[in-house]
Amino acid sequence: MSAKPLIHVVDDDESLRTALLELLDAAGYEAVGYASTGAFLLEPPPDRPGCVLLDVRLPGPSGLELQVALQRQGISLPVIFLTGHADVPTSVRAMKAGAVDFLEKPVERGTLLDAITRALARDGSQRAARDEAHRQSARLALLTPRERGIFDRIVAGKLNKQIADDLGISLRTVKAYRAQLMEKLGVSSAAELGKLAGEQRDAPA
Amino acid sequence: MLVLHSNSRLAPGNIAADRGLREAMAGSEARPIQVFSEFLDQPAFGGDAYERTMTTYLREKYAVRPPSAVVVVSDNAMDFVMRNRAALFEGVPLVHLGVSRAHLQSFAPLPADVTGVPIEYDFSGTIAQALRWHPGARRVVIVTGAAERDRVWEARLRREVPHVTGEVALEFLAGLPTKSIVKRLGELGPDAVVFTPGFYLDADGRIFSSARESASLVAAASAAPVYSALDGFIGIGVVGGRMPSFEAMGREAGQIVNALFAGPGRTPLRLPEIVPATLQVDWRQVQRWRIDENLIPADAVVHFREPTFWEAYRKAAILTIAIILFQAALIATLLLERRRRRSAESAVQKQRMELAHASRLAVAGELTASIAHEINQPLGAIQTSADAADLILQAGGDRRDDLLRIVTRIRRDNLRASDVIRRLRALFAKQEPERQRVDLNAAVGDAVMLLRTEARHRKVFVDLRLLPAPVFVLGDPTQIQQVLIILVLNAMDAVQDVPEERRTIVVSVDRSAEGNLITVRDRGCGIAPEHAAKLFDSFFTTKPRGMGLGLSISRTIVEAHGGRITVESPQGEGAVFRVELPASDMTGPVSAGSARAA
Numbered sequence: 070m071s072a073k074p075l076i077h078v079v080d081d082d083e084s085l086r087t088a089l090l091e092l093l094d095a096a097g098y099e100a101v102g103y104a105s106t107g108a109f110l111l112e113p114p115p116d117r118p119g120c121v122l123l124d125v126r127l128p129g130p131s132g133l134e135l136q137v138a139l140q141r142q143g144i145s146l147p148v149i150f151l152t153g154h155a156d157v158p159t160s161v162r163a164m165k166a167g168a169v170d171f172l173e174k175p176v177e178r179g180t181l182l183d184a185i186t187r188a189l190a191r192d193g194s195q196r197a198a199r200d201e202a203h204r205q206s207a208r209l210a211l212l213t214p215r216e217r218g219i220f221d222r223i224v225a226g227k228l229n230k231q232i233a234d235d236l237g238i239s240l241r242t243v244k245a246y247r248a249q250l251m252e253k254l255g256v257s258s259a260a261e262l263g264k265l266a267g268e269q270r271d272a273p274a
Numbered sequence: 275m276l277v278l279h280s281n282s283r284l285a286p287g288n289i290a291a292d293r294g295l296r297e298a299m300a301g302s303e304a305r306p307i308q309v310f311s312e313f314l315d316q317p318a319f320g321g322d323a324y325e326r327t328m329t330t331y332l333r334e335k336y337a338v339r340p341p342s343a344v345v346v347v348s349d350n351a352m353d354f355v356m357r358n359r360a361a362l363f364e365g366v367p368l369v370h371l372g373v374s375r376a377h378l379q380s381f382a383p384l385p386a387d388v389t390g391v392p393i394e395y396d397f398s399g400t401i402a403q404a405l406r407w408h409p410g411a412r413r414v415v416i417v418t419g420a421a422e423r424d425r426v427w428e429a430r431l432r433r434e435v436p437h438v439t440g441e442v443a444l445e446f447l448a449g450l451p452t453k454s455i456v457k458r459l460g461e462l463g464p465d466a467v468v469f470t471p472g473f474y475l476d477a478d479g480r481i482f483s484s485a486r487e488s489a490s491l492v493a494a495a496s497a498a499p500v501y502s503a504l505d506g507f508i509g510i511g512v513v514g515g516r517m518p519s520f521e522a523m524g525r526e527a528g529q530i531v532n533a534l535f536a537g538p539g540r541t542p543l544r545l546p547e548i549v550p551a552t553l554q555v556d557w558r559q560v561q562r563w564r565i566d567e568n569l570i571p572a573d574a575v576v577h578f579r580e581p582t583f584w585e586a587y588r589k590a591a592i593l594t595i596a597i598i599l600f601q602a603a604l605i606a607t608l609l610l611e612r613r614r615r616r617s618a619e620s621a622v623q624k625q626r627m628e629l630a631h632a633s634r635l636a637v638a639g640e641l642t643a644s645i646a647h648e649i650n651q652p653l654g655a656i657q658t659s660a661d662a663a664d665l666i667l668q669a670g671g672d673r674r675d676d677l678l679r680i681v682t683r684i685r686r687d688n689l690r691a692s693d694v695i696r697r698l699r700a701l702f703a704k705q706e707p708e709r710q711r712v713d714l715n716a717a718v719g720d721a722v723m724l725l726r727t728e729a730r731h732r733k734v735f736v737d738l739r740l741l742p743a744p745v746f747v748l749g750d751p752t753q754i755q756q757v758l759i760i761l762v763l764n765a766m767d768a769v770q771d772v773p774e775e776r777r778t779i780v781v782s783v784d785r786s787a788e789g790n791l792i793t794v795r796d797r798g799c800g801i802a803p804e805h806a807a808k809l810f811d812s813f814f815t816t817k818p819r820g821m822g823l824g825l826s827i828s829r830t831i832v833e834a835h836g837g838r839i840t841v842e843s844p845q846g847e848g849a850v851f852r853v854e855l856p857a858s859d860m861t862g863p864v865s866a867g868s869a870r871a872a
Contacts, residue, residue: 082651084687088658091680095665126647126731153647153654175654178661 074189075119076100079109079135080151081127085174089122096182106135114144118196120169120188125152125159133159136166145195147188151176205265208254216250219243223262275531276341276363278332279313280350285484286506288313290520291347291371291527298528307535310341316350317421317474318481329358336363343534345369345527349377349423356381356388367534371527372520375548376430389545391526393518396551397431397471400503400515402438403553404467407513407565408499412465413443415458417492419473419482420449427471435469451478452488456495466498469515472507486510499563505554508577513563514555523549626830633827634756638702640763644727648694652687659684697724701755711858712751713744714783714790721755722781725762733774734766739782745790746858749835754792754855757831757839760824761794761851768798768849789837789856801843809841828853 076098080086086102093100103109106127121139123132130138136148150163150171160171169191170184212220222232229247233240256262277295279288292311299307312332344363346352352370355362370378370390378384378392405411416435418428428448435444447455455476459468470492472485482488486506493500493511505517526549553571557579560570570576584591638645663680666673697720722738729736747754762779769777780795801809808814810829825839832839837855 082655084683084690085651085655085658087683088655088662088680088687091676091683092658092662092665095662095669095676153650154643174650175657178658178664 072117073099074192075115075117076185077109077114077119077121077146078102079104079106079121079127079132080124081105082124092178092181093185096185098185106130106132106138109135110138113142114146118189118192120147120149120185120192122149122151122185125150125163133163133166136163136168140167145192145199147191147195149181149184149188205254211253212250216246216253219246220250220254223247275307275309275343275345276336277309277311277345277347278351278355279311280346280348280352280354281314281316282318282483283311283313283315286486287372287484287504287520288347290506291524294519294521294524294526295345295371295528295531296524297521298525299531301532307531308339310336310339314351314354315483317423318483325354325358328354329362333362341366343367343369343531345371345531346373348372349374352377369527369530369534372518372523389530391523391530391545391547391549393523393549394551395471395503395518396516397427397469397503398434398438399551400501400517401435401467401469403516404469404499404501404513405439405442407569408467408563410465411442411467413445413462413467414439415445415447415462415466415468415498417455417459417468417470417473418446418448419475419488420477421473421475424449424473424475427473431469431471449477452476452480452491453478455492459492459496459498462496462498464498468492468496468498468500470500470502472502472504499559503551508554508556511559512556513559513565514553514574516551517554518549518551519554626827626834629823630753630756630827630831633760633823634702634752636823637756637759637763638698641724641728644731645694645698645724647731648724648727649691652691652694655687656684656691659687694724697721701752701759708750709748710751711746712749712754714747714754714792714855715740715744717751717754718758718781718783718792721758722762725759728763729766729779732766732770732777734769734777734779736762737778737780739780741783741785745783745785747790747835747837747855748858749855753831754835757828757853758792758794760828761792761853764824765794765796765798765849765851768796768800770798772798785857786854789854792853792855793850794853795848795850797848799848800846801841801849806841806843810839 076093078086078089078093078100080089080102081104083104086104090100090102107130109121121135123135125132127135132148132150139146139148147169148163148167149169150160151174152159152171153174163171169188172180172184209217209220218236219232222235227235229240229243233243236243251257251262254262254265256265277292279285281288296309299309314328341363344355344366346355346368348371352373355368359368365387368385368388368390370388370392372393373390375392375394381388401414405414414435416428416431418424418431428446432446447458450458462468470489472482472487472489472492474482474485474488476482476488482491485504489500489502489504489507489512490510499513500511501515502512503515503517505520507517508514526546530545553574555570555574555576557576559565560567560576659680663677663684666676666680701721701724719738719740722736725736758781762781765779769779776797778797780793782793782795784791784793802816805814805816810825814826829839832853832855835855837853840852840854841849842852843849
């Protein structure tokens with residue numbers, strides 16, 4: 070599932086864009102260029118690891134606006150901003166919105182590649198977390214309503230006895246369901262179940 | 275009254291004396307006097323027989339009209355009458371005219387009825403004068419003739435002249451044949467001065483009707499200046515001399531005649547002792563012999579002097595000079611005025627150019643950010659391309675094609691950056707405005723390129739509509755671009771607050787009836803009618819931070835190019851600025867362009 074990372078370069082300056090693509094290519098990355106935010110949004114990016122190199126000042130909607138649009142569309146590609154001249158308010162706004170970095174043109178190769186490495190790392194971890202969450206949701210979906218009721222109560226931190234009382238079933242039955250759902254969720258110990266439950270509690274629905 | 279002349283009727287001395295005589299008598303109070311003239315025509319005719327004939331002739335002729343007075347002119351006539359007085363005009367008062375004092379002494383004592391003012395031929399005075407005028411003279415050559423009277427004069431000259439010549443050699447050409455006189459005179463050098471009283475007869479027996487005739491011959495032959503002492507010789511080539519005037523002699527005689535006719539009761543006439551000799555000189559000869567003008571005494575009578583321009587046209591000359599001076603003063607004043615105005619104008623012009631430059635710098639300030647971006651962009655690309663190339667080289671392997679492509683792009687980006695700088699320098703360099711052929715298409719295109727980033731930043735779209743072929747105007751490209759930039763920046767300000775879809779500025783280049791046209795059209799807030807009139811005034815602005823110089827400078831520039839700038843702002847339609855510039859009348863690419871268009 071996880072392929073070679075793809076880096077998106079959004080810059081209206083054809084020359085700079087081409088140079089960036091060339092550099093990324095030389096650095097061993099696969100990269101694709103867009104002349105405007107519109108061109109980038111026209112086709113949703115493939116679900117591949119990667120990041121976006123985004124010029125702040127673009128014709129039409131700006132880079133900052135694209136950043137917001139991506140988030141709204143649930144595209145979590147990390148964004149590295151490139152700018153001709155970095156003014157403080159713009160950079161603060163970009164960083165607050167979750168940009169990986171805010172680089173001033175002309176950008177040093179090292180600086181750029183570092184930023185890309187970091188962005189890809191962030192993308193990787195985000196992607197891993199998201200995969201994990203997906204996996205868990207999928208497992209949770211396997212649970213029967215009864216098992217789910219018991220899981221929810223475990224997550225809520227209730228003891229077997231309390232659960233048995235809540236549901237009006239025997240302690241023994243609770244234990245059997247518990248073993249069954251642990252198997253379905255792929256956990257082997259109460260501790261793991263507790264951790265999973267914790268993650269489930271923190272993660273958004 | 276009878277006037278008896280010694281020689282020919284036509285002798286100039288006779289004519290002059292006659293003129294003086296008649297002039298004096300015309301002033302008389304007495305009744306009109308009849309004047310008869312007779313001429314003895316000596317020395318052509320003479321001798322006892324002739325004298326007798328003449329005596330008879332005159333006596334018989336004038337028996338019917340006896341003269342009341344007889345005037346004898348010159349020695350010969352006096353001699354004749356005195357000799358024959360018993361037979362001729364006895365008892366008639368005799369007035370002598372032009373008879374020398376020396377000659378009169380031969381009659382001493384003179385009868386009481388013989389009166390007149392004697393004359394004195396000033397031979398030695400004339401020679402002395404000649405030597406003063408020719409300080410280099412070493413010889414005085416005196417020419418005389420063979421007639422009886424000529425001998426008398428020769429004797430007198432030999433007697434008198436040595437007193438004045440001093441160390442200067444004295445030489446007589448006396449009683450020679452005319453031919454040899456002419457030859458000798460022609461051989462004279464610059465050290466000689468010639469004097470002649472004229473003569474009546476030469477050695478060959480050639481008779482001259484008057485002394486003037488022979489003197490004229492002498493003057494014509496001589497290679498040295500010729501002087502004489504007889505009135506009437508002036509004008510024949512003689513330089514001059516101390517001469518008693520025949521006319522003056524005539525006048526004196528006339529006075530005496532008047533007194534005689536007035537009657538004996540009148541107070542006796544007080545006669546001058548002598549008719550004075552005056553220095554007379556021929557101006558042409560003065561110049562011919564280069565006589566120093568300063569040596570000519572003030573009382574000398576100068577003949578034949580062309581009145582100088584000043585003498586002839588004094589009044590006209592003064593008036594003319596006055597007018598010329600006045601005009602010159604006027605012209606000088608006007609020139610001065612013009613120069614002052616010019617320098618004032620050039621000062622104003624210079625100030626305007628300074629202002630125009632200041633305004634360009636202000637524009638530069640306004641555009642700094644976008645221009646920096648414009649330069650930074652290719653620089654960033656260059657750096658990135660170099661980094662890419664570096665990485666490719668580090669990785670090894672044969673990727674020549676990639677490297678070549680990168681290098682090409684680096685060049686292109688470099689060119690792009692330097693292009694921006696070139697345009698900038700052209701626009702903001704402080705230079706004297708120049709007149710050259712400007713392609714309006716290119717100038718407008720370049721200026722709009724400079725504004726591209728600014729436009730993007732302000733989210734304004736600049737729609738550039740150029741002509742397919744170049745169009746030329748005569749002017750300063752920098753200033754034309756400045757006008758365009760001012761207009762486009764103004765248009766950007768105008769569209770700042772309108773919705774984004776209306777933020778389009780159309781910049782176009784067109785041909786017009788009177789030249790070429792740049793149009794800047796926006797759909798912005800427009801111009802309030804009350805502002806329209808003051809739009810191009812200095813320091814008129816509606817912008818909080820504006821200086822109010824842009825449009826005023828634009829108008830100054832456009833008018834300096836012989837063009838005009840106009841504005842139109844229909845209600846709610848934004849504004850249209852038109853800059854019309856005269857087309858460059860040079861053909862070439864222009865006509866080629868129109869040919870292509872056709």
